[in-house]
Amino acid sequence: MFSLLQIELYKISRRPRTYIAFAAITAIVLIFQFAFKSDGQSYMNLMLQNVQDNFELDKTKAINGYFMCYLILNTLLVQVPILVALIAGDAISGEANMGTLRLIMSKPFSRTQLLLVKFLASFLFTFLLLIWMALLALFFSLFIFGADDMLIFRVKGEESQILQITKDDIMWRYFAAFGYATIALTVIAALGILLSVFAENSIGPIVATVCIVLFFTIVSNINVPIIDKNVKS
Amino acid sequence: MEPIIEVSNLCKNFKHFTAVENLNFSVYKGDIFGFLGQNGAGKSTTIRMLLTLIKPTSGEIKFFGKNLEQNRKEILKEIGAVIERPDLYKYLSAIDNLNLFAKMSGLKLSKNVLLEQLDLVGLADRNDSKVKTFSQGMKQRLGIAVALVHNPSLIILDEPTNGLDPQGISDIRNLILKLSKERDKTILVSSHLLSEIEIIANRMLIINKGKKIVEGSVKNLLDPSKTIIKIETGDNNSAFQLLTKSIWSESLKMTENKIHLEMDKKEIPSLVRFLTEKNTEIYLIQPLNSLEDYFLNLTKSETHV
Numbered sequence: 001m002f003s004l005l006q007i008e009l010y011k012i013s014r015r016p017r018t019y020i021a022f023a024a025i026t027a028i029v030l031i032f033q034f035a036f037k038s039d040g041q042s043y044m045n046l047m048l049q050n051v052q053d054n055f056e057l058d059k060t061k062a063i064n065g066y067f068m069c070y071l072i073l074n075t076l077l078v079q080v081p082i083l084v085a086l087i088a089g090d091a092i093s094g095e096a097n098m099g100t101l102r103l104i105m106s107k108p109f110s111r112t113q114l115l116l117v118k119f120l121a122s123f124l125f126t127f128l129l130l131i132w133m134a135l136l137a138l139f140f141s142l143f144i145f146g147a148d149d150m151l152i153f154r155v156k157g158e159e160s161q162i163l164q165i166t167k168d169d170i171m172w173r174y175f176a177a178f179g180y181a182t183i184a185l186t187v188i189a190a191l192g193i194l195l196s197v198f199a200e201n202s203i204g205p206i207v208a209t210v211c212i213v214l215f216f217t218i219v220s221n222i223n224v225p226i227i228d229k230n231v232k233s
Numbered sequence: 234m235e236p237i238i239e240v241s242n243l244c245k246n247f248k249h250f251t252a253v254e255n256l257n258f259s260v261y262k263g264d265i266f267g268f269l270g271q272n273g274a275g276k277s278t279t280i281r282m283l284l285t286l287i288k289p290t291s292g293e294i295k296f297f298g299k300n301l302e303q304n305r306k307e308i309l310k311e312i313g314a315v316i317e318r319p320d321l322y323k324y325l326s327a328i329d330n331l332n333l334f335a336k337m338s339g340l341k342l343s344k345n346v347l348l349e350q351l352d353l354v355g356l357a358d359r360n361d362s363k364v365k366t367f368s369q370g371m372k373q374r375l376g377i378a379v380a381l382v383h384n385p386s387l388i389i390l391d392e393p394t395n396g397l398d399p400q401g402i403s404d405i406r407n408l409i410l411k412l413s414k415e416r417d418k419t420i421l422v423s424s425h426l427l428s429e430i431e432i433i434a435n436r437m438l439i440i441n442k443g444k445k446i447v448e449g450s451v452k453n454l455l456d457p458s459k460t461i462i463k464i465e466t467g468d469n470n471s472a473f474q475l476l477t478k479s480i481w482s483e484s485l486k487m488t489e490n491k492i493h494l495e496m497d498k499k500e501i502p503s504l505v506r507f508l509t510e511k512n513t514e515i516y517l518i519q520p521l522n523s524l525e526d527y528f529l530n531l532t533k534s535e536t537h538v
Contacts, residue, residue, distance in 0.1 A: 007336050015324060099320025103379070106284040106316065107337045108309040 001113060008121035012087065021083035021129055025076070029136040032072050033144055036063055047153050048162075065142030066150040066170045072137040073177065080129070080181075081188045081213045087125050088192025089206035091118040093199040115193070122189040127182060134178050188213060234261040236298070237387055237419045238283070243292035245278050245443075252278040253443040256292070260387075260421055260436075265413050267430030267437035267451065268423040275443035276423040277317060280391045283421075284314055296387070310338065313385040315393055319376025323365040327356055327375050330364060331382055338383035347382075354378045354408060370401030377408060388412065390422045394429060402429075409433050431455060461521040462501065464492040467514030475511050493521075 012018050036043065040063040048062075092115075095101035104114065150170055152163040165173070191212060195205035238260040245253040253275045260266040270276045281287045283294060285305055294301040296308040321330045328347050335342045351357045354374035364372065373393060380388055390409070394402045410433060412418045424430050430437050431451060439446040447454060466472040473492050476485050481504065484495035496504065498520060508515055 003336055003339065007333055010333070011322065011325075014322075014329075098322065099318055100322060102284075102286060102316045103314070103320065103334070104337065105286050106309060106312070106314050107334075108306040108339075109337075110306075 001117065004109060004113060004117045005120055008117050009124065012121055012125055017086060017090075018125070021086065022132055024079070024083060025129070025133055026136060028076065028079070029072055029133070029140070032075070033068060033141060036068060036071075037144060061148045062151050063145060064148040064150070064167075065138065065145045066147060066165075066167065066174075068141035068145055069138040069174065070150060070152060072141070073133075073181075076133070078214065078217060080133070081185065082210050083129065084122070084126050084185050084188050085192045085206050085209035085213070088122040088189040089196050089209050090202040091122060091193045091196050093196040093205050094202045096200045097202060115197075119190060119193055122193060123186050126185045126189050130178055130182055130185065134174075138174055236260065237262050237264070237296065238266075238421065239293075239295040239298075240279075240283075241293045241295075243279065243282065243294065244290045245275075245282060245287070246290045251443055253282070253289075253440075256440065256443070256445055258438045258445065258448050260419060262419055263413070263417065264419055264421075264436050265409060265434045266419075266421045267434030268421055268440075269425070269427060269430050269437055270423075270440040271425050274425075274440050276425075276440065277391055278443075279440075280314075280316065280389060280421075280423060283389060284312070284316065285309070286316070310383070311385050312387050312389060313380030313383065314389040314391070315373070315376040315380050316389075316391050318395075319372045319379075321364050321372065321375060321379065324363065326361050326363050327351060327367075327378075328360040330375065331378055334379045335382045340383055342382070350378050350382055351375075353381070353411075355404070368401075370397050370404060373397060373401065373405060374408065377405070381412070386419060388418050388420045390420065392423055392425070394424065394426075406433055458497050458499075459495055460498050461493055461495050462504070463517065463519045463521055464494070464504075464508075464515070465517040466492070466508070467516065472508065472513050475508070475513065479507060 044062055092101065095104060105111070147167050149167050150165045152165070154161045154163065188209065192205060192209040195208050196202070199205050236259045238258075240256055240258050243253055243256040244251070256275075256279060268276055268279070278287070282289045283301075285301065296304075297311065299308060301308055322333065325333065328344070328351065331347050331350060332342065335347070348357050348360060351360050354377055356371060356375055356378065359367070359371070364375065367375065377388075377390070377393070380390070393405050393409070397405065406429070409420055409422060413420055422430070422433065434451050436449065437451050437454065438448040453459070464472065469487070469490055469492055473485070473487050476482060476492065476494065481494045481496055481500075486493045501518060501520070505515065505518065
């Protein structure tokens with residue numbers, strides 16, 4: 001079983017599409033960091049224009065590593081599931097499309113083992129992707145921008161809110177957020193593998209997985225009482 | 234002789250279509266067994282059942298005397314296969330593909346051993362090239378190397394010369410013969426070309442529309458002096474019983490209430506004498522085409538369609 005997992009990870013590591021996910025995340029995060037390092041104050045002025053008459057805020061400290069990570073994670077909310085779907089949706093259907101599935105299935109291990117190994121490999125890929133995100137978005141941002149209290153801008157109903165979280169109270173929240181993201185993305189990976197069982201090319205399962213993610217993301221953002229009451233609860 | 238594969242009453246139905254019907258055959262140790270049939274005859278379906286890719290509707294498959302369903306893992310360790318096309322990981326090199334499939338069979342082989350395997354199929358000098366740069370013939374040979382990597386005693390090749398140029402066909406043919414002679418492998422090779430099977434196989438089975446037509450040694454089945462004889466008598470059942478005790482009993486068959494048997498044309502007078510001595514009323518004794526003509530007709534009718 002372990003050697004099968006090794007083989008699966010080796011195959012994932014040798015496919016160029018695997019690195020698309022890592023390259024895309026790296027590019028997005030670096031662009032964010034570069035933009036905010038160069039001209040972050042303009043963004044802060046825009047965000048705080050309604051409240052700066054009432055509050056005295058140190059804008060230079062507001063742009064810090066924690067705030068950058070928050071901003072990046074919010075931006076990547078939809079993109080990261082797509083990257084996971086790209087790998088998981090290809091797990092079985094990709095082998096069927098290449099014709100290697102027949103060869104694998106004639107080897108001395110069971111279908112359950114194969115599915116389990118595919119799932120574990122997709123989970124490990126997801127986990128590594130999140131660690132890479134954490135390293136870049138959180139720790140590299142802290143290295144560039146430093147640590148300080150974090151300001152969060154939210155809109156609740158007709159009200160705009162600013163939350164301030166002290167810097168000592170932030171790191172555990174990020175660990176919890178990455179833990180939650182691991183669970184959520186593992187569910188998406190499992191969904192991708194499930195759909196890939198029914199197809200003989202990768203496009204169908206990848207698109208279907210992404211559509212399901214988009215559907216539920218949109219539904220969860222519709223603020224209509226009937227949906228709040230019946231779907232979200 | 235020790236049977237390596239024993240197939241009994243094998244059937245496969247897909248909804249309203251019967252792909253394989255009551256198939257029986259045996260492959261013995263050291264055989265190059267030709268599995269012959271036109272396209273759509275049920276060869277690939279049978280091979281898929283042999284490799285547990287699909288489940289039979291009914292019937293039993295035994296390898297090395299053991300039931301396939303109950304001893305799947307143990308049996309598959311002893312089988313190497315190329316199924317339909319030699320599909321491998323195109324983004325990996327030849328040696329990486331070989332190493333990967335060796336690991337799937339639980340083996341850790343050194344680079345030298347892997348290179349030896351590639352040398353056997355004439356690909357040692359291209360070991361580092363990615364499979365996507367290979368010709369169809371090279372992929373086919375690499376597929377055979379993959380099938381051999383765990384040193385199985387039985388090799389199953391599904392139409393291994395499909396899509397190859399004459400040189401490629403000759404290479405694969407020589408490789409199959411070499412594996413049988415030098416490495417003592419038992420080989421089941423399917424094809425829709427009688428000429429192909431005639432050259433490499435020692436025994437063969439012909440199927441058509443999922444049913445067995447004939448099974449036996451290639452030499453006997455393709456003997457030009459042998460002819461299939463159709464017999465009709467006043468009481469076909471009694472005549473059939475009589476013939477089961479005759480020298481022709483081995484090739485005797487009853488199909489749609491008609492007696493068929495295979496014999497040398499020169500033996501027809503003896504057959505007539507045998508039946509008349511037993512007071513059988515003979516209505517018809519008709520020599521049919523030879524097996525070769527029969528198979529060529531099948532292929533011809535397919536081409537016309």
